[in-house]
Amino acid sequence: MQQRSEVSILLVEDNPQDLEMTMRALRKNNVTNRIDVAKDGEEALEYLFRKGRYEKLDSQKLPDVVFLDLKLPKVDGIEVLRQIKSDPRTRVIPVVVLTSSAEETDRIESYNLGVNSYVVKPIQFDSFVRAISEVGYYWMAVNRPPG
Amino acid sequence: MHEARLRVPAKGLILATVPLVFHLLFLVALFQIDRQRTKDQAAELRLQDLTNVSNQLLTLLLDIETGVRGYQLTGDREFAEPFDRAMREVPPRLERMRDLGAGDFAQIAASAGAILGYHTTNIEMMNEGRQEDAVARTASGMGKRMMDEFRVRIDAELARTENEERARRAASRRARNFLVGFILAGALVSVILAFGLARFFSRSVTRRLVTVVENASRLESGRPLMPPLPPGDEISQLDSAFHRMARSLTDRERRLREANAELEAFSYSVSHDLRAPIRAIDGYARMLHDDYAGRLEGDGIRFLGTIRSEAVRMGKLIDDLLAFSRISRQSIQREVIDLEGMVRQAFEESMRLEPGRDATLVTEPVPAALGDRAMVFQLVWNLVSNALKYSRPREKARIEFGAERTEAETVYSLRDNGVGFDMRYHDKLFGVFQRLHGNDEFEGTGVGLAIVQRVAHRHGGRVWAEGKPGEGARFCFTLPGRNEGMNAAA
Numbered sequence: 001m002q003q004r005s006e007v008s009i010l011l012v013e014d015n016p017q018d019l020e021m022t023m024r025a026l027r028k029n030n031v032t033n034r035i036d037v038a039k040d041g042e043e044a045l046e047y048l049f050r051k052g053r054y055e056k057l058d059s060q061k062l063p064d065v066v067f068l069d070l071k072l073p074k075v076d077g078i079e080v081l082r083q084i085k086s087d088p089r090t091r092v093i094p095v096v097v098l099t100s101s102a103e104e105t106d107r108i109e110s111y112n113l114g115v116n117s118y119v120v121k122p123i124q125f126d127s128f129v130r131a132i133s134e135v136g137y138y139w140m141a142v143n144r145p146p147g
Numbered sequence: 148m149h150e151a152r153l154r155v156p157a158k159g160l161i162l163a164t165v166p167l168v169f170h171l172l173f174l175v176a177l178f179q180i181d182r183q184r185t186k187d188q189a190a191e192l193r194l195q196d197l198t199n200v201s202n203q204l205l206t207l208l209l210d211i212e213t214g215v216r217g218y219q220l221t222g223d224r225e226f227a228e229p230f231d232r233a234m235r236e237v238p239p240r241l242e243r244m245r246d247l248g249a250g251d252f253a254q255i256a257a258s259a260g261a262i263l264g265y266h267t268t269n270i271e272m273m274n275e276g277r278q279e280d281a282v283a284r285t286a287s288g289m290g291k292r293m294m295d296e297f298r299v300r301i302d303a304e305l306a307r308t309e310n311e312e313r314a315r316r317a318a319s320r321r322a323r324n325f326l327v328g329f330i331l332a333g334a335l336v337s338v339i340l341a342f343g344l345a346r347f348f349s350r351s352v353t354r355r356l357v358t359v360v361e362n363a364s365r366l367e368s369g370r371p372l373m374p375p376l377p378p379g380d381e382i383s384q385l386d387s388a389f390h391r392m393a394r395s396l397t398d399r400e401r402r403l404r405e406a407n408a409e410l411e412a413f414s415y416s417v418s419h420d421l422r423a424p425i426r427a428i429d430g431y432a433r434m435l436h437d438d439y440a441g442r443l444e445g446d447g448i449r450f451l452g453t454i455r456s457e458a459v460r461m462g463k464l465i466d467d468l469l470a471f472s473r474i475s476r477q478s479i480q481r482e483v484i485d486l487e488g489m490v491r492q493a494f495e496e497s498m499r500l501e502p503g504r505d506a507t508l509v510t511e512p513v514p515a516a517l518g519d520r521a522m523v524f525q526l527v528w529n530l531v532s533n534a535l536k537y538s539r540p541r542e543k544a545r546i547e548f549g550a551e552r553t554e555a556e557t558v559y560s561l562r563d564n565g566v567g568f569d570m571r572y573h574d575k576l577f578g579v580f581q582r583l584h585g586n587d588e589f590e591g592t593g594v595g596l597a598i599v600q601r602v603a604h605r606h607g608g609r610v611w612a613e614g615k616p617g618e619g620a621r622f623c624f625t626l627p628g629r630n631e632g633m634n635a636a637a
Contacts, residue, residue, distance in 0.1 A: 017427035024434065071419050100422040123426050123462035125433040125455075 007140045008034035010063035012044040012080065013098075014072050021125070022067065022098070022132055029133035036063065041075025044068070045083055048090050062093060065139040070099040070106055078109055085114040092146055094139050098132070154380045158348040165344060169337035176326045176333075183319050194312050197247050200240050201301045204259065207233045207240070208297060211266050212290055218273055219282050227273075230266055237263060251304045258297045265290060355382045362389045366396070407476055414472050421465050429458040460592075467594035470525070471579065474601050479519040486516050486559060489524060490548045493531040506535060506544035513550035514557045516626040518606050523626065526602040529595040530561050530622050536589055537620065538565030562621040567614040576612055599624070 009026065013019045023035060038044035046052040048066075050059045066084065070077035077097065084090045094116040099106065101120070110118050119135055122128045153161070210229035217226030237259060245252050269290075272281040355376055362372045372393050376386045432454045440448060487510045494508045516523065531546070538544035547562045568576070568583050575581045577600040580593040599622075603610040607627045614620035 015423055015427075017430065018423060021427070021430045021434075100419045100426070121422070121426060123422055123429060124459055125426070125430040128426060128430065 006034060008036065008061070008063045009136070009140075010036050010038060010044065010047060010066045012038045012041070012066065012068045012072065012077070014039050014069065018069070018121070021128065025129040025132040026136050028129070029137065040073040041077065041080045044072075044080050045075060048084060048093075049087070059089075062090065064093070064145070065136075066093055066095045067098050067136075068095055070097060070101055070110075078106070078113070081110060081113045081115060094143065094145070096135050096139060098135075155352065155382070158352070158380075162341065162345055162348065166337050166341050169333050172333060173330050176330050180323055180326050183323055187316065187319055190312055190315060193247055194308060197244070197249060197308055198305060200243050200247065201305055204237065204240050204244075205298060205301060207237055208259065208262050208294060211262070212294065215266050215269050215290075216285065218270070219278065219285060222273070222278065224273075227270055230270055234263065234267075249304050250307060251300060255297070255300050255304060258293070258300055262290070262293050262297060265293060352382065355386070359386050359389065362386060362393075366393055369396075410472065411476060414469055414476075417465065417469065422462065425458050425462045425465070429455050429462075432458070464592045464594075467592045467598075468579075471594050471598050471601065474522060474525065474598055474605065477519070477522065479522065479605060481517050482520055484516045484518055484520060484523055486523075486527065486550075487511070487513050487548065489527045490531060490561070493524070493528045494535075494546065497528075497532045497535050501535065504535070504539075504544065505542065506538070506546065508546045508548070510548040511550075513548070513559060514552060516557070516559070518626045522602045522605065526599045526624065529599045530624075533595055533622075534561055534563035534565060534620075536565075536591070537567075537584075538563045539589075540566060556625045556627060558623050558625055560621055560623040562619060564619040567616050567618045567620050568612070569616050570614065573612055573614070577610065 011019065011022060013022060019037065023037075026035060036047065038047050043053075044066075047054045047057075048062065050057050068077050068080060072080070077099070081095055081097070084093060084095055091114075095114075096117040096119060097110050097115050098119050098121055107118055116139070117135055119131055122131055207229075211233045214227050214229035218224060218230075220226075241252075241256050241259060244255065249255065269281050269284060272278075272284070358373055358376060359382060365372050366389055372390055375390050376383045378384075378387070432451050436448070436451050436455075443451070490510055491508065494506075498504060498506060534546045535544060538546070541564055545564045548560070549562075550557050550559045552558075566584075572583050575583060577596045578593075579597040581597075582591060582593040584591075600610050603624045603626065608625040610622065610624040612620060612622045
C-alpha cells in the first residue's frame with residue numbers, strides 16, 4: 001500500500017482536554033504528520049474556505065480528513081458538515097464526526113448530510129485511543145481518495 | 148330545529164301529557180252523554196205525565212156533564228156526584244199541569260174553570276128547584292161547546308209538546324252521535340300522536356346520543372370530534388362537555404410535548420456535556436499512569452486505578468439514566484411479540500458476556516404479547532441479566548420463564564434461584580438508583596429494574612416481585628394487549 005507524502009488532518013474541537021487526548025492518540029500511533037486545529041465552527045470554515053485569518057493559505061492544500069466535533073461554539077458541527085458537503089471544492093474531503101452525543105437525531109442528521117464516519121467518543125480512555133487511531137488509520141492509510 | 152331546545156324531561160312530560168289530555172276530554176264527553184240520557188228520560192216522563200193528566204182532566208170534565216144531566220132528569224142529587232168529584236180533583240190536576248210546564252196552561256186552566264163555573268150554575272139552578280131552566284140551559288149545547296173547546300186546547304197542547312219532544316230527541320241523538328264519534332276519533336288521534344311523538348323524540352334523542360357516543364370514542368382515540376350539537380337539552384350539554392374535555396386534552400398534550408422537548412434538550416446536554424469531563428478524568432489519569440507511573444509510590448497506582456474505575460462507573464450511570472429517560476420519551480410501536488424467544492435471546496446474549504457460567508434456562512410456550520419490540524426487549528434483557536447476576540453465587544443457576552393466564556390478563560414470570568431479597572424492601576426494587584446490595588457484592592447502577600417498571604407502565608402493564616433472602620426471586624409483569632396506556636410518560 002502506497003503511503004502519501006504528507007497527510008494532514010483538520011481537527012475541529014473546542015474542548016482542550018479532548019483535543020489533547022485526541023492529538024496524543026493520533027501522534028502515538030503515527031497516523032499523521034500534520035494536525036491543524038480549529039477551536040470552533042467559524043474557524044473551521046475559515047480554514048477550509050481560506051477566508052479571514054486563513055486567507056493567505058494555499059487553497060490547493062486542503063486537509064486529507066476532517067475530524068469534527070458536533071457541539072461547537074459560534075457555528076455548530078452540523079452546520080460545518082453541511083457547508084463542507086455542499087461545496088464542490090470540499091465535498092470530497094472525508095469528514096469523521098467525533099462526538100460525545102449518542103443521540104439518534106444527530107446521527108441521522110449527520111448521515112443525511114453525507115458524513116463519512118460517525119464515532120461516539122468512548123468514555124474509557126483506552127477505547128477512545130483505539131477508536132481515534134483506527135478511524136485515523138483507515139481514512140489516512142487505507143482509504144484511497146478520488147483523483 | 149326548535150324541538151332540540153326541549154329538555155329531555157320536558158319531552159317525557161309531553162309524551163305523558165298528550166294521552167292524559169285526551170283522556171280528560173273523553174271523560175267530559177262521557178259525562179255529557181250521561182247527562183243527555185238523564186235529560187231524555189226526564190223529558191219522556193214529563194210527556195207521559197202530561198198525557199195522563201190531560202186524559203184525567205178530560206174524563207173528569209166529561210163525567211160532570213153526564214152527572215148533571217142525570218140530576219136534571221131525576222132530580223136526585225146523588226147523580227151529581229161526578230160534579231163533586233170534579234170540583235175536588237180538577238184543581239190539583241191543573242196544578243200538576245202547571246208544574247209540568249204546559250205551554251198553554253193559562254188558557255187550559257181558564258177553559259176548565261169556565262166549564263166548572265158553567266156546571267156550578269146548573270147545579271145551583273137545580274138546587275133552587277128551577278129544573279126547567281136548567282134543562283133548557285143544558286139543551287142550548289153550551290156545555291158541549293165549552294167541552295169541545297177544552298178538548299181542542301188539550302189536544303193542541305199535547306201535540307205541541309210531542310213535537311217539541313221529537314225535535315229535542317233528534318237533537319239529543321245528534322249530540323250523542325257527535326260525542327261518540329269524537330271519542331272514537333280522539334282515541335285514534337291520541338294513539339297516533341303519542342306514537343308519533345315518542346318516535347320523533349326518541350329518534351332525535353337517539354341520533355344525538357349516537358353523536359355523543361361517537362364523540363366519546365373519538366376522544367378516547369384522540370381523533371377530532373364531530374361538530375358540536377346545537378345547544379338546548381342535557382344531551383347537548385354532555386356533548387359540549389366532551390368538546391371542552393377534548394380542548395383541555397389537546398392543551399395538555401401540547402404542554403406534554405413541550406415538556407418532552409425540554410427533557411430531550413436536557414438529556415442531550417447531559418449526554419454531551421457530562422460525558423466529556425468523565426472522559427477527561429479517565430484519560431488524564433491514564434496519561435498520568437502511562438507517563439509517570441515510575442514516580443508513583445505506595446498506593447499511588449491504586450489510587451489512580453480507583454479514579455479511573457469510578458470515572459467509568461459514572462459514565463455507566465449516565466448511559467443508564469439516558470436509556471431510562473429515552474424509554475419515557477420514545478413512542479410505542481406495538482407489534483406481536485414472542486416473549487419466550489425474546490427471553491432465550493436475552494439469555495444467550497447475557498451468557499456470552501459471562502463465559503464459564505453454569506446456567507440453565509427453562510421456558511414454556513407463553514401467549515404472545517403486544518408491545519414495542521425494542522422496549523420490551525429492554526424489559527426482558529434487564530430481568531434476565533438481573534436473574535443471572537443475583538444467581539452468580541449459585542454453582543448452577545436456574546432460570547424459569549412462564550406465564551399464567553387469568554380471565555383479565557396474562558401474567559408472565561421469571562424465576563431464579565439466586566440470593567433473593569427481603570420482601571420488606573420490595574418497593575425499593577424498582578426505584579431509580581435504588582439498590583438492595585452494595586456495589587462490592589453485586590455491581591450495578593440501580594437503573595435496570597426501573598427500566599423494567601417504566602416499560603411495563605408505558606404499555607399499561609404492571610410489574611412486581613416476590614422473594615425471600617437466599618431462596619431466589621420471582622419477577623412478574625403484564626403487558627395488556629389492548630390499546631391502553633398508549634399515552635406518553637406514565
